[in-house]
Amino acid sequence: MFAVLTSYKLISMPSPTPYRVILESTGLAWLMLLTTNPAFAQIPKPTDAPKPLAPEQSAAAFKLPPGFRMEIVVSEPLIASPSGVCWDERGRMFVSELHGYNLAGQLDIEELNKTGKLDTQVRRVQADEKFKRAAKAGTFGVVKWLRDTNGDGRMDAADVWATNLPPIYGLVPARGGIIVACAPDIVFLADRDGDGKAETRDVLFTGFPTGELERGINAPQWGADGWIYFGRGWGGGIITGPHLAAPVELPGSDFRIRPDGSAIEPVTGATHTFGFAMTESGDRFTVTTTVPGIFIAPLPWYYLARNPDAATPSLEIATGDRRAYSISKPHPWRQKRADDPAYFKYYNSRYGAAESEATGWFTAACGPMVYQDRALPGLRGQYFVCEPAGNLIHRAVIEADGSALTIHRASGEEKSEFAASTDAWSHPMNLTHGPDGSIWITDYYREIIEDYSAIPRHLQQQYGVYAGHDRGRIYRLTHHDAPPVPAADMSGLDTQALARECASPLFWRRQTAQRLLVERGGNPLIPAFSPDGREGARRAVEGEVHGANVLQEAKKILRELLADKNAEPSAVIIALRTLDQLGALTPSDVRPFISHADAAVRIHALQLADHWFAKDEGRALLDATLTAAAAELSRCLPGSSASGSACAGWTPLSCLRCTGVAWKCSAPSCASRAAPRPSSRRSRKPSPRAGMNPNSPARSTSSPPPSRTRGPPCSMRSPGAARTRRASRSLTNPRGLPSRLSLRALSPESAPRRARWRTPSSRLWRTRNRWCRQASYRPSNKSAKGRSGNSSRLWRGRAT
Incomplete structure (x- = not known):
């Protein structure tokens, strides 16, 4: 029996039955038991379906490099369908849960099974709308607080900290609470009364689109700049919030927010599925289901917005290697789909070998990370990405390729994976730095992880698509030589101790120390005084004075860290960024690091x-920057006479990895030079067709016009192996800066008619449409809803 209510409140979802949803409506409790219908027995249940393993067995099923080990931290029944993990400053572990994945498909096939007939028609079909509506009752998010009560390193108690939320796609600590990504909202949760429940629930932003459950806004992560970054998921929308001065219209790009909800803005690039990774320099990698690494051009959105004539970069596929070397036996439905000639032809003609073959390809890449700790030997700076459909975690080495970053398999793993499991129910889908320096792995443990629509319907009817929805595992990847770490609780550290923690070798401690210093800001101490009376006022003033003195001590410690010639680059970056967010950074603090030996520090x-570049006090800093840029260009052009301030003035936009900023220079000596031409080739995601070797060198389909001058090597994308490119027309904007599309042309004010956008090149049209989604942005007000004409559609990034 199915019950669809127009108004309900979700109370709980614990049940030994396949799924049970308790609803409360108009004072009455409704029980909806979506159990297996007797007619389901008419469809024979296959006997070859894989069986789940015990948590300890599942951890032991991972094949790892020597010295590494996988430890189970928590499993069902304490958690179910986990999507992310984080720790607050007290070291408390929080887990988010995402319930309802594939539920609509399960309801659909249970209704179909009442007929007793298998649907063998070759096609890909979504569940009926009525089952999607019914599934919403069981689609929700939960945050749990997990505790280790006996100190054995394994969680043995779980409290529901917050519930009745939309499905949660990740969480991050902030302001003494937790910020969760749960489309259509971003919500701040906090427990202010200490009862173990989050009674504070502040919707910071709302208006994000919803659709397929796995494509919501996702993976919130702190950046070193004090913003929290999010993957776009479905992307775009008019976003409102109680702390915003006006609604903001986002394009279809990733975005970042201020933790207090006071600001939201787009960032360059887009996460199409789940998760993205950030390097120490602030560069980002995203993924698609079939591409395990996409490098986002290192040109911040705010530079693009500030300079409408800037050349528009493109996303670069960081690797052409899309093979995944699973050691588990593929689920029988995958093998049967591959063995069926009709289905093989259908999927191969539309999606290539990745979908038509039973195994061997990335089909669900997600949850990437760049390991920035030192606890696990040999892994620092390396790139990891999950492939839940293949029951594995892939490792890659990051290398510079001119101004881009590429990834390639680690030595010794050319035909294997860093971590692969023989447990077909194990589906790693998210990776997180732990307080101890280990990698914590969120396992969405269940029988089938694939979107139900990708499975032939007659196989859905036999195997089901919802088994294991009440399970979930979280592992800790550690090493025999991992050093002991201090207690995770940092809430009791004073301000000076937090400043010293900015030099910690552990990523979580550095990041938490920076966050707490900034959150304490000008109030590093909370004076113990009564708010009433003259004595209370006197003690308040004394507390503020003492607090200011303590903050000065913290700033002094951070500057001592900057003066240490042996300081690690990661510590220098955190110290610089923390001083900046405390409003204490000066040009003299920054100047020595303009020419630092480490590229991440320079950036x-x-x-x-x-x-300070536009201010008088920044003149010396600007001179030092131009000198360093000239030296960098000289290194880019061996034997070149490029030196001095005249050359540095035309530092190319595409040399951002060398200079860190976008430049506009109107000096005659600069304008007369032929501007270095960025690559006019746009990366294309090649579909791995049958018979195609994705590791073979790809042809470059474009060559520079003879009338143009090639720029320095750092401004070019090398046409190396495993990279496929598409030719696109190169335009030159009024300033002489080469670009695919001038951002001025991306302004609806300057191009109110669609004819201005269209060109004979359909490839250029698609390029324009992509960058309208990724680079265009403007605040809007509520009356913008009534905008007419082409411009409003263009700002939404739609091809009209």
Whole structure:
């Protein structure tokens, strides 16, 4: 029996039955038991379906490099359908849960099974709308607080900290609470009364689109700049919030927010599925289901918005290797689909070998991370990405390729994976830095992880698509030589101790120390005084004075860290960024790091230096920057006479990895030079067709016009192996900066008619449409809803 209510409140979902939803409506309790219908017995249940393993067995099923081990931290019944994990400053572990995945498909086939007939028609079909509506009752999010009560390293108690939320796609600590991504909202949760429940629930932003459950806004992560970054999921929308001055219209790009909800803005690039990774320099990698790594051009959105004539970069596929070397036996439905000639032809003609073959390809890449700790030997700076459909975790080495970053398999793993499991129910889908420096792995443990629509319907009818929805595992990847770590609770550290923690070798401690210093800000101490009376006022003033002195001590410690010639680059970056967010950074703090030996430090320093370039106090800083840029260009052009300030003035936009900032220069000596031409080739995701080797070198389909001058090597994308490119027309904007599309042309004010956008090149049209989604942005007000004409559609990034 199915019950669809127009108004309900979800109370709980614990049940030994396949699924049970308790609803409360108009004072009455409704019980909806979606159990297996007797007619289901008419469809024979296959005997070859894989069986789940015990948690300890599942952890032991991973094949790892020597010295590494996988430990189970928590499993069902304490958690179910986990989607992410984080720790607050007290070291408390929180897990988000995402319930309802594939539920609509299960309801659909249970109704179909009442007929007793198998649907063998070759097609890909979604569940009926009535079952999608019914599934919403069982689609929700939960945050749990997990505890280790006996100190054995394994969680043995779980409290529901927050429930009745939309499905949660990730969480991050902030302001003494937790911020969760749960489309259509971003919500701040906090327990202010100490009862173990989050009674504070502040919707910071709302208006994000919803659709397929796995494509919501996702993977919130702190950046070193004090913003929280999100993957776009479905992307775009008019976003409102109680702390915003006006609604903001986002394009279809990733975005970032202020933790207090006071600001939201787009960032370059887009996460199409789940998760993205950030490097120490602030570069980002995203993924698609079949591409395990996409490098986002290192040109921040705010530079693009500030300079409408800037050349528009493109996303670069960081690797052409899309093979996944699973050691588990593929689920029988996958093998049967591959063995069926009709289905093989259907899927191969539409999706290529990745979908038509039983195994061997990335089909669900998600949850990437760049490991920035030192606890696990040999992994620092390496790139990891989950492939839940293949029951594995892939490792890659990051290398610079001119101004881009590429990834390739680690030595010794050319035909294997870093971590692969023989347990077909194990589906790693998210990776997180733990307080101890280990990698914590969220396992969406269940029989089938694939979207139900990808499975032939007659196989859905036999195997089902919802088994294991009440299960979930979280593992800790550690090493025999991992050093002991201090207690995770940092809430009791004073401000000076937090400043020293900015130099910690552990990523979580550095990040938490920075966050707490900034959150304490000008109030590093909370004076113990009564708010009433003269004595209370006197003690309040004394507390503020003492607090200011303590903050000065913290700033002094951070500057001592900057003065340490042996300081690690990660510590220097955190110290610079923390001083900046405390409002204490000066040009003299930044200047020594403009020419630092580490590229990540240079990039952060140059981005911070931009604050003062237009001010008198920044003149010396600007001179130092131009000198460093000239030296960098000289290194890019061996034997070149490029030196001095005249050359540095035309630092190309595509040399952002060298200079860190976008430049506009109107000096005659600069304008007269032929601007270095960025690559006019746009990356294309090649579908791995049958018989195609994705590791073979791809042809470059474009060559520079003879009348153009090639720029320095760092401004070019090399046409190396495993990279497929598409030719696109190169335009030159009025300033002489080469670009695919001038951002000025992306303004609806300057191009109110569609004819201005269209060109004979359909490839160029698609390029325009992509960058309208990724780079265009403007605040809007509620009356914008009534905008007419082409411009409103263009700002939404739609091809009209």
